[in-house]
Amino acid sequence: MESDFGQNVFDKLFKLLEPDAPSIEEGFRQCRFKLIKFFVYRYCEDPESLADETVGRLLKNVHAGRELLPDNPYRYVYAIAMNVFRENVRAKKKGEVLDDIEQVGELPVPEEADDCLRQCMEQIPAEKRELLERYYLDEGSREAILQEQGLTLNALRLKVHRIKNGLWRCWEDCRKRSRGRRN
Secondary structure (H helix, E strand, C coil): CHHHHHHHHHHHHHHHHCCCCCCHHHHHHHHHHHHHHHHHHCCCCCHHHHHHHHHHHHHHHHHCCCCCCCCCCHHHHHHHHHHHHHHHHHHHHHHHHHHHHHHHCCCCCCHHHHHHHHHHHHHCCHHHHHHHHHHHHCHHHHHHHHHHHCCCHHHHHHHHHHHHHHHHHHHHHHHHHHHHHHC
16 A cells, blocks of 8 residues: 555656656656756766656655645755755765875875984873873773873863873974974
């Protein structure tokens, strides 16, 4: 019985969208063709699958009770298509960023930067250095650090942040001094 209801919704939807179509199937084809053009005009790589995704979402929403306005039923269809388009653009950009990251690989670190970091790490007290190492290298030990030192998570984060800021200042000063020696 459910399939009759689904077919009934399908029939009503495409009769509303394409009232001049000779059949429901032709109404579906015309609607799909309009959606394909929508995505082609936006230079999408796979307009057919995006049109199919839009139709699928449209059917799902209509089946769930969403009604289209009879005076301009395509307004809702194109709103769904625009959402599908935006999601596609975001996914494509995300993929390009990931590809760029993979192509870059590891960036070379200048030798003086590595030397400066080593010097600065040696200058801080051993307990602070140990705290940083445990905090960043073994995430499971964060809970142990909290219990050992009787800190809240925010207090621990603040402590680590202050140590990092001190390291950062030391590292920048060291880099400036080493650049001054090279010039």
